[in-house]
Amino acid sequence: MRERLFRGRLAEQVLAGLPAAARIADVGAGTGTLAIALAAAAPGAEVIAVDGDEEVLAIACAKPGAGQVDWRQGLAAELPLEDGGCDRVVLSLVLHHLDPEGKRAALAECRRVLRPGGRLHIADWGKPQDPLMRGALFALALLDGFDGIRDHAAGRLPGFVEAAGFEPVELHDRLRTAAGPLELLSAVRG
Numbered sequence: 001m002r003e004r005l006f007r008g009r010l011a012e013q014v015l016a017g018l019p020a021a022a023r024i025a026d027v028g029a030g031t032g033t034l035a036i037a038l039a040a041a042a043p044g045a046e047v048i049a050v051d052g053d054e055e056v057l058a059i060a061c062a063k064p065g066a067g068q069v070d071w072r073q074g075l076a077a078e079l080p081l082e083d084g085g086c087d088r089v090v091l092s093l094v095l096h097h098l099d100p101e102g103k104r105a106a107l108a109e110c111r112r113v114l115r116p117g118g119r120l121h122i123a124d125w126g127k128p129q130d131p132l133m134r135g136a137l138f139a140l141a142l143l144d145g146f147d148g149i150r151d152h153a154a155g156r157l158p159g160f161v162e163a164a165g166f167e168p169v170e171l172h173d174r175l176r177t178a179a180g181p182l183e184l185l186s187a188v189r190g
C-alpha cells in the first residue's frame, strides 16, 4: 500500500508551517505509526491520538516512542477535545469507513476542535482515473463496504469538506496503490 511513502508525505504536509507549541490531533489514529512519527519530528508539539477502538489503542501505546503521544479513546463524531484548541487535525484512512452522515459529523467535529486558520489533513481514497484504479477501489469496497467508499469513488469528498466549513480543498498528492487511488488533501478551517 506504499505506506511509508504516503505517511512520510502526509507527515511533511502536517508539519509544514507548524507554529511553536502546536497541538496536533490524529483522529482514527489506529496503531499510532503516524502520531508517533509526528511527535518525534516535532518534539515541541503536543500530539493527541484518538481512536474508537480500545484494542487498537493498546497496541499503539506499547510501541516505541508512544510515551510522547497523548492517547485518547473516542469517536470521530464526538471528539474528546476542547473547542478551537488544535493547529492541525489529521484523518488518515478514516472517512471511507463512515457513511455520508458519519463523514459530515466527523468533519464538523474536526472543524470544532481546530482553531480558526488551523488545517485539516486527509489521506483517503479518491476518484479513480483509470480502469486499474477503478478495479482496485471496487475490490476494497467489497471488503470495507460501499456506503463509505461510494462518495470517494465519485470524487465527492472535497465537497463534504468544504460543506463542513473549510476553505477550498487542496490536493497535494494522488498515489496509485494496490487498494486504489490514495489522495492527500488539506483544507483550512474557515
Ligand SMILES: C[S@@+](CC[C@H](N)C(=O)[O-])C[C@H]1O[C@@H](n2cnc3c(N)ncnc32)[C@H](O)[C@@H]1O
Pocket: 027, 028, 029, 030, 031, 032, 034, 050, 051, 052, 053, 056, 074, 075, 076, 077, 091, 092, 093, 094, 097
Ligand atoms: C484503516 S485504520 C487507519 C489508521 C491510521 N489512521 C492509518 O492511517 O494507518 C482506521 C482507524 O479508524 C478507526 N475508526 C473508524 N471509525 C472511527 C470512528 N467513528 N471514530 C474513531 N475512530 C474510528 C478504527 O478504529 C481504525 O483504527
